[in-house]
Amino acid sequence: MEEKSIIQFDNVTFAYEANVDQTAAVPVVDGLSLAIPEGQFVAVLGRNGCGKSTLAKLINGILVPSSGRVTVDGMDTSDDARLIDIRRTVGMVFQNPDNQIVATIVEDDVAFGPENLGIPPEQIRRDVDEALKAVGMYELRGREPHRLSGGQKQRVAIAGIIAMKTKCIVMDEPTAMLDPRGRQEVMDTVRMLNKELGITVVLITHYMDEAVKADRVIVMNDGAIELDGTPNTVFSNVEKIKSLGLDVPQATELAYRLRKTGMNLSGDILNENECAEAIINALEAE
Amino acid sequence: MPIISAKNITHLYNKGTPSEAVALKDVSIDINKGELVGIIGHTGSGKSTLVQHFNALLKPDSGTVTVDGVDIWSSKRAAHDARFKVGLCFQYPEYQLFEETVYKDISFGPGNMGLPGDEIDRRVRRAAEYVGLQSDLLDKSPFDLSGGEKRRAAIAGVIAMEPEALILDEPTAGLDPAGRDRVLEMIRNYRERTGSAVLLVSHSMEDVARLADKVLVMNNAGVEMFGTVDEVYSHAQRLRDIGLNIPQISKIMYILSSKGYDFGSAYTVERALELITGKAGVRE
Amino acid sequence: MIKDITIGQYFIGDSFMHKLDARMKIILTMVFIVAIFLCKSFPALGLMVLFTIALVLISGVPMKMVLKSLKPIAIIVLFTSVLNIFYVRGGTELVSWRFIHIGTNGIFTALFMAVRIICLVVVSSLLTYTTTPTMLTDALEKLLSPLKLVKVPVATLAMMMTLALRFIPTLIDEIDRITNAQKARGADLDNGGFIKRAKALIPIIVPLFVSSIRRAYELADAMDCRCYTGGNGRTRMKQMKLMPRDFISAAVTALFVAGIIVLNHFFKAVIVR
Numbered sequence: 067m068e069e070k071s072i073i074q075f076d077n078v079t080f081a082y083e084a085n086v087d088q089t090a091a092v093p094v095v096d097g098l099s100l101a102i103p104e105g106q107f108v109a110v111l112g113r114n115g116c117g118k119s120t121l122a123k124l125i126n127g128i129l130v131p132s133s134g135r136v137t138v139d140g141m142d143t144s145d146d147a148r149l150i151d152i153r154r155t156v157g158m159v160f161q162n163p164d165n166q167i168v169a170t171i172v173e174d175d176v177a178f179g180p181e182n183l184g185i186p187p188e189q190i191r192r193d194v195d196e197a198l199k200a201v202g203m204y205e206l207r208g209r210e211p212h213r214l215s216g217g218q219k220q221r222v223a224i225a226g227i228i229a230m231k232t233k234c235i236v237m238d239e240p241t242a243m244l245d246p247r248g249r250q251e252v253m254d255t256v257r258m259l260n261k262e263l264g265i266t267v268v269l270i271t272h273y274m275d276e277a278v279k280a281d282r283v284i285v286m287n288d289g290a291i292e293l294d295g296t297p298n299t300v301f302s303n304v305e306k307i308k309s310l311g312l313d314v315p316q317a318t319e320l321a322y323r324l325r326k327t328g329m330n331l332s333g334d335i336l337n338e339n340e341c342a343e344a345i346i347n348a349l350e351a352e
Numbered sequence: 353m354p355i356i357s358a359k360n361i362t363h364l365y366n367k368g369t370p371s372e373a374v375a376l377k378d379v380s381i382d383i384n385k386g387e388l389v390g391i392i393g394h395t396g397s398g399k400s401t402l403v404q405h406f407n408a409l410l411k412p413d414s415g416t417v418t419v420d421g422v423d424i425w426s427s428k429r430a431a432h433d434a435r436f437k438v439g440l441c442f443q444y445p446e447y448q449l450f451e452e453t454v455y456k457d458i459s460f461g462p463g464n465m466g467l468p469g470d471e472i473d474r475r476v477r478r479a480a481e482y483v484g485l486q487s488d489l490l491d492k493s494p495f496d497l498s499g500g501e502k503r504r505a506a507i508a509g510v511i512a513m514e515p516e517a518l519i520l521d522e523p524t525a526g527l528d529p530a531g532r533d534r535v536l537e538m539i540r541n542y543r544e545r546t547g548s549a550v551l552l553v554s555h556s557m558e559d560v561a562r563l564a565d566k567v568l569v570m571n572n573a574g575v576e577m578f579g580t581v582d583e584v585y586s587h588a589q590r591l592r593d594i595g596l597n598i599p600q601i602s603k604i605m606y607i608l609s610s611k612g613y614d615f616g617s618a619y620t621v622e623r624a625l626e627l628i629t630g631k632a633g634v635r636e
Numbered sequence: 637m638i639k640d641i642t643i644g645q646y647f648i649g650d651s652f653m654h655k656l657d658a659r660m661k662i663i664l665t666m667v668f669i670v671a672i673f674l675c676k677s678f679p680a681l682g683l684m685v686l687f688t689i690a691l692v693l694i695s696g697v698p699m700k701m702v703l704k705s706l707k708p709i710a711i712i713v714l715f716t717s718v719l720n721i722f723y724v725r726g727g728t729e730l731v732s733w734r735f736i737h738i739g740t741n742g743i744f745t746a747l748f749m750a751v752r753i754i755c756l757v758v759v760s761s762l763l764t765y766t767t768t769p770t771m772l773t774d775a776l777e778k779l780l781s782p783l784k785l786v787k788v789p790v791a792t793l794a795m796m797m798t799l800a801l802r803f804i805p806t807l808i809d810e811i812d813r814i815t816n817a818q819k820a821r822g823a824d825l826d827n828g829g830f831i832k833r834a835k836a837l838i839p840i841i842v843p844l845f846v847s848s849i850r851r852a853y854e855l856a857d858a859m860d861c862r863c864y865t866g867g868n869g870r871t872r873m874k875q876m877k878l879m880p881r882d883f884i885s886a887a888v889t890a891l892f893v894a895g896i897i898v899l900n901h902f903f904k905a906v907i908v909r
Binding site: 342 | 394395527604
Binding site: 123126128150153154157158160162164165166167168169170171173174177178179180181182183184185186187190191194210211212226227230 | 768769770798799801802805806809851854855857858859860861862863864865869870871872873874875
């Protein structure tokens with residue numbers, strides 16, 4: 067491989083320890099191998115219970131594999147001595163914005179990570195201000211988190227990771243509890259992270275319209291990778307994706323079904339503009 | 353005859369304090385028996401506040417709410433009855449589960465109504481059936497269920513009161529597409545079988561388009577639009593202006609018509625397919 | 637809405653007292669409390685009352701709010717005063733009827749106690765009116781840091797306090813939500829006797845516990861991910877720095893204490909304690 071991969075899974079299996087009443091533990095992640103190159107924006111899709119949240123927790127060592135190996139920037143996540151370094155490399159944003167904010171003031175929360183790392187105060191101040199400006203929350207730095215909207219809280223959580231200067235950020239359904247406006251805010255921030263700051267992003271989501279914006283889409287099912295490729299190649303498998311209990315974007319589905327009726331639509335169709343354009347071209351060609 | 357009727361209701365938050373804010377401003381609306389009404393609007397538009405007036409959880413500062421012809425604030429009894437005639441199921445209802453077993457949890461509502469034991473039993477089993485919970489799950493602890501099952505058990509807890517109108521606030525929030533489809537299908541079945549009115553509060557205009565007969569659009573503490581799905585969704589531009597995410601299909605049809613291919617408006621893939629393949633479009 | 641509440645009783649302002657270092661404010665408040673109990677003569681008591689009034693004026697907190705903080709202790713003040721009047725004997729006897737004896741000592745002690753308690757409450761509420769809970773927590777952590785030498789986990793305790801402050805509004809919000817959800821299922825929380833009402837709380841308390849435990853797990857993961865390993869090796873973004881105004885305040889307070897001692901020395905003590 068030419069590109070350097072920042073996250074690497076080698077034949078990873080993970081099973082939660084069996085409960086007393088269960089005869090055997092069912093693996094949640096089953097023989098999974100995966101390499102994510104630096105700077106990539108990856109979306110991970112899958113229905114609830116497919117193992118995608120477990121995947122996220124395996125990346126930064128909240129969970130360690132039952133067998134196989136996960137490495138982050140060359141560091142093995144099962145090596146406790148490297149745990150702090152791993153978490154300085156991969157930050158994590160969770161689903162519920164309320165349960166990851168630890169301070170009573172926005173800027174104090176953003177400072178929490180750098181403070182834990184023992185960074186000198188003046189530099190924390192600079193990093194925190196920079197991170198807050200990057201996510202557009204600088205003006206609200208003195209607010210109490212519980213008075214913010216869901217989208218704002220998630221942006222504070224993201225700023226907390228940016229301030230730690232991680233190379234990679236893993237997000238476990240960061241928009242699931244937000245309204246459409248909050249989702250938009252968070253997705254704009256995620257794109258900025260990746261495009262402007264060059265941070266590797268692993269976005270776990272249910273929303274197909276978020277996944278189409280990624281460089282790469284991975285679809286998981288029963289603890290294994292079912293589809294892996296660009297949004298175009300993945301979403302062209304309309305039947306397959308539906309059979310896995312997922313959606314495809316409406317534009318893609320419409321194009322797929324129009325093609326089935328014999329309409330000649332050209333190009334990749336993931337959003338409304340591409341779809342409308344292809345329909346117009348096809349109609350004009352007739 | 354309307355099952356729920358609100359007349360000129362106004363509601364203020366933090367009345368008499370410096371942070372006083374208008375949550376609802378002179379809202380009048382009639383919900384007819386058996387109707388499935390989608391309620392959309394962005395956060396803070398007043399939609400959640402409005403539905404809490406329908407079952408007497410909130411009292412309007414002015415105006416009246418009648419349920420089944422009775423002014424719900426005319427007596428203590430009437431307010432009490434409104435709780436059961438209008439079943440309200442909040443967002444993330446699984447967080448209200450508390451009993452030892454699913455069965456006991458679903459029977460909490462009917463129990464509070466003071467019904468006899470055999471009637472409660474009938475209602476619990478019927479509600480569980482509506483939401484598709486197998487009877488062997490009824491003896492389990494609600495905390496041992498999967499996420500989707502918990503959601504459905506909690507909805508059953510409201511359905512078991514057998515309300516004449518059922519209000520569901522974001523019933524699909526946080527579910528994956530399969531779980532969402534299952535809940536929406538369940539709502540459709542419930543409405544067909546009971547003929548009860550259903551109010552579906554949602555951020556998803558796709559979900560509303562799939563189920564609802566009528567759509568109520570809330571904006572700035574007031575009613576922005578109220579009409580059939582076709583009527584409301586044809587105002588695509590206005591809906592976008594007030595911060596709503598119109599379905600991708602509507603956007604496609606909108607772009608097509610602005611480019612001179614007017615097929616009419618559609619909000620589901622099926623309808624768009626029909627319109628386009630039917631070549632109903634007219635070139636200028 | 638219920639979530640608009642402010643934790644503690646911080647009064648947003650920009651006065652001299654708001655700007656003082658929280659550590660200095662805590663120490664000076666403690667010094668003041670000691671001074672309160674040094675007052676034994678009328679002139680000393682008078683000085684203390686004047687000083688307290690001056691502090692209220694400097695703080696910029698409206699008199700109405702200060703008086704409000706006295707409301708809960710009105711009964712205690714009244715009760716101790718009455719007790720003192722009847723129990724402290726001596727001085728010139730004013731009333732003597734059967735077993736009731738009231739003397740000047742009793743009256744003076746009652747008066748002193750009432751004024752002392754009032755001043756104590758006013759000054760300590762000025763501390764909380766002019767200092768945010770976050771600043772108070774940070775200051776306490778700094779002030780108590782010597783205890784680390786005897787293995788008291790000061791940083792961890794301070795972190796716990798911060799988390800408690802952070803989650804109180806979230807939990808209040810949650811209680812509100814659960815209560816509404818159960819009311820919508822016909823839960824009757826407002827009627828019935830004590831037992832019935834206590835039982836009616838179960839549908840609220842159980843979900844609250846369940847969700848709090850879930851929150852705690854998620855929060856622990858989130859803190860782990862942000863490299864929290866306890867207090868060791870942590871730095872703080874906001875450094876506390878003593879400014880000239882802090883030293884001026886210290887000097888003025890010292891003068892005040894000296895004044896009390898001097899006045900006590902030259903004038904007759906009217907109470908024993």
